[in-house]
Amino acid sequence: MEPILKVKNLTKEFPGVKALDNVQFDLFPGEVHILVGENGAGKSTLSKCILGAYQPESGEIYLEDKKVDFKTPKEALANGIAAVYQELTMIPYLNAAQNIFFNREPVYKGTNIINQKLMQTQAKELLRNLNCENIDTTKPVKYLGVAEQQMIEIAKAISIDPKIIIFDEPTATLSDREVESFFEQIHLLKKRNIGIIYVSHRMKEFHHIGDRITVLRDGKYIKTLREGELSDEELVNLMVGRDIAQVYVRTPNDHSGEALRVENISDRAGKVEDCSLVVNKGEIVGLAGLVGAGRTEMARLIFGIDKLKGGKIYLHGKEVSGKGPSFLVNEGLGFLPEDRKQLGLAVRAPISWNIAAVSLKKIFPHFFVSQSKNDEIADEYVKSLKIATPSVKKMARALSGGNQQKVVIAKWLSANTDVIIFDEPTRGIDVGAKMEIYALMDRLASEGKAILMISSEMQEIIGMSDRMYIMNNGSIAGHIEREEFAAEKIGQMMLLGS
Amino acid sequence: MKKIKQKILESKYVYVVLSLLFMMIISSLLSPSFLTLSNLITILRQASILLMLSLGLTAVVITGNIDLSVGSCAALTGCICAKMLVADVPVIAAMLISISIGLIIGVVNGFLVGVIKLPSFVATYGMNMVASGLAMIVMNGGVIYGLPAKFTTIGIGYVGSVPIPIIISGVMCLIVYILLQKTTFGRNVYMIGFNIQAAGYSAINCLGTLLAAYAFCGVTGALGGTMMTARLNAADAGMSETYGLQIVAAVVMGGTSLLGGEGGVVGTVIGAIILTIIVNIMNIVGVNSNWQNFAVGIVIILMVWIDIYTRSRRAKKLI
Incomplete structure (x- = not known):
């Protein structure tokens, strides 16, 4: 199988720091590839480069063997790369359907009038596919729980039929029970052959969903390994690069x-x-x-x-x-x-x-x-x-x-x-x-x-x-x-x- | 020598000063009577009232806020001062009462912005209407003239060959310069303008500083108003209309940013003088008064443009 995404020798600099230094990365369809590292290791920077939110100084990104150079996240989205961030990015006073289809609402033919009914039906179907048929799609999302909002974010990401979804610390705000149902959704996404980049530093989660793990440290690529190849301690040492003591x-x-x-x-x-x-x-x-x-x-x-x-x-x-x-x-x-x-x-x-x-x-x-x-x-x-x-x-x-x-x-x-x-x-x-x-x-x-x-x-x-x-x-x-x-x-x- | 050159080029006022020199060169080319001592003194005398009105505002703008009520604060206090003078209130008392009224207007502005947390643009615009309304009520459409000579001296008198308004404004400029640049109060004014949240987390008395800045703005507004009345030897409710937003323009043209934290009195002095020169030279050359506002507007836009352009270049050097 060919990787759906390849990143070669990526370098990104900010004033005073090399946030990414010659980093490589790849992703197969249906795989969860976890990015780990300490704060400032370059995980988020790498995912933002892939997403077009940052422009790297050097290096190449290939999407399905085609070299890409996204200038904005919107461009990346149009090419099938969606992202779900740690902070929720929804508009609190709009309901789930309105948020999912924000700025690309279905309209009545030949008009600019939003077809609310169709929008609701489509939103409900998306959520049902995620086993979340209980979420009320007509309520403003600010009245929903954090986990439900997170699910709506995922539904929004899926609704564009992406090839790749980037999750940046998605479980930071979820409780244990919510994390469990979230993982179920990840497995569903894998079955649909979507490639998943999962940014996290919660090691416990890796065993549940991870296929491969790439370790970054101080902006440098350290190693890519299969999940379970190393013990937690060994992995920490790789991340920190020195004895914690x-x-x-x-x-x-x-x-x-x-x-x-x-x-x-x-x-x-x-x-x-x-x-x-x-x-x-x-x-x-x-x-x-x-x-x-x-x-x-x-x-x-x-x-x-x-x-x-x-x-x-x-x-x-x-x-x-x-x-x-x-x-x-x-x-x-x-x-x-x-x-x-x-x-x-x-x-x-x-x-x-x-x-x-x-x-x-x-x-x-x-x-x-x-x-x-x-x-x-x-x-x-x-x-x-x-x-x-x-x-x-x-x-x-x-x-x-x-x-x-x-x-x-x-x-x-x-x-x-x-x-x-x-x-x-x-x-x-x-x-x-x-x-x-x-x-x-x-x-x-x-x-x-x-x-x-x-x-x-x-x-x-x-x-x-x-x-x-x-x-x-x-x-x-x-x-x-x-x-x-x-x-x-x-x-x-x-x-x-x- | 090189170091001095470097320092001058990096100074935040260099482009404002250059603009002033440019204006003066153009003006002296347009008319030989521009660059005469008597005309320069006239310009300074005319600028001194605008300058007085802009001084307190400079402090307010540095905090990141604005005060749109200065003009009508000047009109109201000038009118009340005149009313009292014709009712034989002693000059000193009348002036002190006028200045207190300016102070009260400033404190109310500061209260609305700092305590009730209204946006300063709206709060002080409202206060502008209130004060000009009060001036109309006080004057009831009338004009007061024939004020005591002891009072009008501050507007039309001389010390030697220097007009008194220039002296008063000059002294006030010095005071404000020292207040803003050399005292803990001034430092906190700037810190609030840079980042009021961080100032609060640094235990700076943000509310007190803001109130003081607004109160001071009211005081300079009232001082300007009484000087205007003395200069005109008359008062009516609409007497400050020509100043209007020129007060704000003088501050902003001088490089004091509406974002807060940047600028100072030196810029405001030059801003007020430039604004006065434009009108002066147009009057000398005999430009149709219909075109004068147009020209003033263009110059204001150009000056702010230059300031913002050079500011970003300066900022890069400091990073």
């Missing part, structure tokens, strides 16, 4: 004295209910959970961005419940938000301004600002945190993700904060920079700072935390000490609660 280095230190205490807090939106936790000086405490479990909401609540509905918060033994960020910062609390570019930094502002954003009034208490003194202080942090930039006058936008994150860290350090919440501190940055961030967090902890780390990466949170809280559906489902860390147990609590 070297990535997550923790220096033993003592945890003396309580820094942050949160007692039974709840928010008004109902995303956080009755949560309590403690972080001691010198500790890195993990906050694990699925996306949507309420971790970021809890961080926002502690940092005073959202209003408390109930509960108490103490910083260094002093009650600070209900106070806003500027008060809390003065008491020593800092927060690195998950969305670095939108919330963490003013990317159009100079690096020096970003570093002084929080501490401005501390550095210049007499109302007047000296730019040269500001630059000097920023230069110190550039040196001590090894931020790679020729000048602190450059815009923050010019930095790579890892260096941007260091600027955000510098921002809080310059304000002398000693309790810092890190929300997904290494999201979207490459492995080398990740290790630097980890080393930095370890250094801060050794210096006696208290760190609460939110992370969705199991290895990271296991590797870095002294203790861990696990959130499920807005509540703290469990608390585990480092000696008892086990991915299985943590995963179970994340999914099912205590």
Whole structure:
């Protein structure tokens, strides 16, 4: 059998990073080919190149032995390549049928009037073929569950009769039961001889649906293997490329004295209910959970961005419940938000301004600002945190993700904060920079700072935390000490609660 | 030497200054009476009111917002000031009350934008109608003239051979320049404009800064209004109509981006002067007044075009 898709020597560069470096890939009809690798390994970049969302610098893509060069996803779609993304891309106020046939609705002959009835019938048939006849195709999709919406996305992808479907982390938002029925659909698609590219880092899933696995690391092609050829550990080593013990280095230190205490807090939106936790000086405490479990909401609540509905918060033994960020910062609390570019930094502002954003009034208490003194202080942090930039006058936008994150860290350090919440501190940055961030967090902890780390990466949170809280559906489902860390147990609590 | 050259070329104002020089060269070619000391002083004196009105707006635009109510704020405060003066209220008191009214208008604008979170374009357009409506109500179609000489001095007087409005505007420019470039308040104005969400996550007092910027804009609006009244030695509800959106144009032409975070007072000064020069030279040469708006509009579009073009080139250098 001939492969339906071949990718040869693909290279894609972004400013400062080679996202893909001479990567190869192929896909047979009726096959599920899994792409694995850490964040930043190039999985999504590769799938976006195939899809025409990115244009590679060099390399070739062949679809059924014909060289293709898609400029847009629309072009790829017209040639039979569909994609289902992790984030749902539907319009919430339209119903399933309207979403599936969006922008290509069936019309009455000779008119531009949409044939709603035909559209409904076709949508129902598509969903019935996916064993989802229970989905209401007349309700706005925002009233449907996430899994149902995911199914509608798949129906939409299938409705164009594709040869290839790309799934990018499709199960991230699904519960176990939903994942199971989703896998059934994958098997149905395989039977219809559709080639499937499946981007994921959930190893457990591979055994259920995978045929072959291609490992990427730091943008490079590492290996393609049959499913089951390697054990999970061997596969992880291939992905990480080094011993995990070297990535997550923790220096033993003592945890003396309580820094942050949160007692039974709840928010008004109902995303956080009755949560309590403690972080001691010198500790890195993990906050694990699925996306949507309420971790970021809890961080926002502690940092005073959202209003408390109930509960108490103490910083260094002093009650600070209900106070806003500027008060809390003065008491020593800092927060690195998950969305670095939108919330963490003013990317159009100079690096020096970003570093002084929080501490401005501390550095210049007499109302007047000296730019040269500001630059000097920023230069110190550039040196001590090894931020790679020729000048602190450059815009923050010019930095790579890892260096941007260091600027955000510098921002809080310059304000002398000693309790810092890190929300997904290494999201979207490459492995080398990740290790630097980890080393930095370890250094801060050794210096006696208290760190609460939110992370969705199991290895990271296991590797870095002294203790861990696990959130499920807005509540703290469990608390585990480092000696008892086990991915299985943590995963179970994340999914099912205590 | 090379370094200085480099620095000049990278300065954000280089193209604005070049445009100004270009305008002056063209104008002096068109008429020998353009480049005379007395005409240049006339231009500065005419520009000084427009400039005063644009100063506070510069701060508001840097925060990423806009204030469309400056013109009618000036008219309203000018009219009230005149009303009080003819009712024998002391000059200082009348001026202070007018400026307070400007301040209140600014704070209300800031409240609507910062607390109620209305889009600033709509909120301040509404305030523009409210203020000009109030001015009409106050004046009831009338015109006030014959104001005390002590008051009109600020519009028509001289210190030596320098007209007082130029001095007042010059001093205010300096104050605003220092406020925006050299203080923590100014820095936060820029940070809010760059990214208000990130500013909030950095514990910057976004609401306070925004309120202060709008309040300041109301104050400069009122100052401009009283200066206008003193200069005209008269007040009526429609007296600021000629300024209208020219106030916004002066700010934007000077390179202060409506996106926020960029620009400053220097640009606004040049923007206001360029706008004044166009009208001045057209009057000297005797261009039909029907064509004047047309020409002003073309120049505004060209200036903003140049600014946006050069901005993207500058941005590339900083990356």
